[in-house]
């Protein structure tokens with residue numbers, strides 16, 4: 316993700332670019348591992364609040380959120396292992412996007428959180444659904460409801476992060492990349508069968524629908540106005 320000037324906020328264009336990038340990797344049978352990271356000092360600051368703004372109305376909000384649900388669903392059931400490299404903070408949909416990867420490695424001290432709760436929203440890209448398939452249910456429920464920012468130590472404690480990394484992360488990814496393409500594909504298919512059945516797509520659709528229901532609230536509009544006037 317390469318929009319450092321807005322902390323890698325996901326714009327409408329980036330939704331299409333992510334889909335295109337994943338399709339290209341999917342078509343290359345030699346690729347063993349997909350990694351996702353951010354340019355600059357932030358992983359991803361969620362939806363671009365200029366694009367994903369408060370005046371969309373429920374129907375348009377659903378259409379707009381649904382595009383990223385498709386990205387997260389594609390990522391969650393990707394045929395090879397996927398790793399989010401949290402080079403900096405993740406906020407809102409950025410934390411959902413990281414949750415859609417199989418594994419997460421984080422730089423010391425980086426904080427992540429589902430800040431939608433502070434904007435009068437709930438998660439809207441399906442990342443809340445996926446979170447319940449990554450960490451124990453009560454941890455997932457508390458983190459979503461509280462919209463807390465957790466640091467790297469807490470994220471390792473709750474099992475959302477597999478480890479920390481410094482600059483050269485390739486060493487840490489060796490246990491995945493030193494296997495053959497056939498091996499990694501078989502292990503990933505086994506994980507998907509156990510953990511991410513096709514029905515997860517319906518649950519993620521429901522999450523998008525529920526978020527679009529609270530899109531048009533005064534609380535959300537006020538939060539967006541406050542953010543944009545602070546720029």
Ligand SMILES: CC[C@@H](C(=O)O)C(=O)SCCNC(=O)CCNC(=O)[C@H](O)C(C)(C)COP(=O)(O)OP(=O)(O)OC[C@H]1O[C@@H](n2cnc3c(N)ncnc32)[C@H](O)[C@@H]1OP(=O)(O)O
Pocket residue numbers: 320321322324325357359360361362363364365367404406407408409411430431434436437438439440526545546
């Ligand atoms: C629509 C999807 C929805 C969902 O999932 O359902 C969401 O994701 S809602 C969006 C939730 N995200 C946020 O609330 C995060 C907002 N950003 C931040 O908290 C901070 O920017 C940061 C990510 C912690 C980084 O802080 P810092 O390093 O201090 O940078 P600045 O805050 O000064 O930002 C620099 C610059 O970037 C612009 N920016 C940052 N985030 C976004 C964003 N999500 N959308 C649009 N623009 C963003 C910010 O406005 C600054 O711009 P300028 O002032 O013009 O330089």
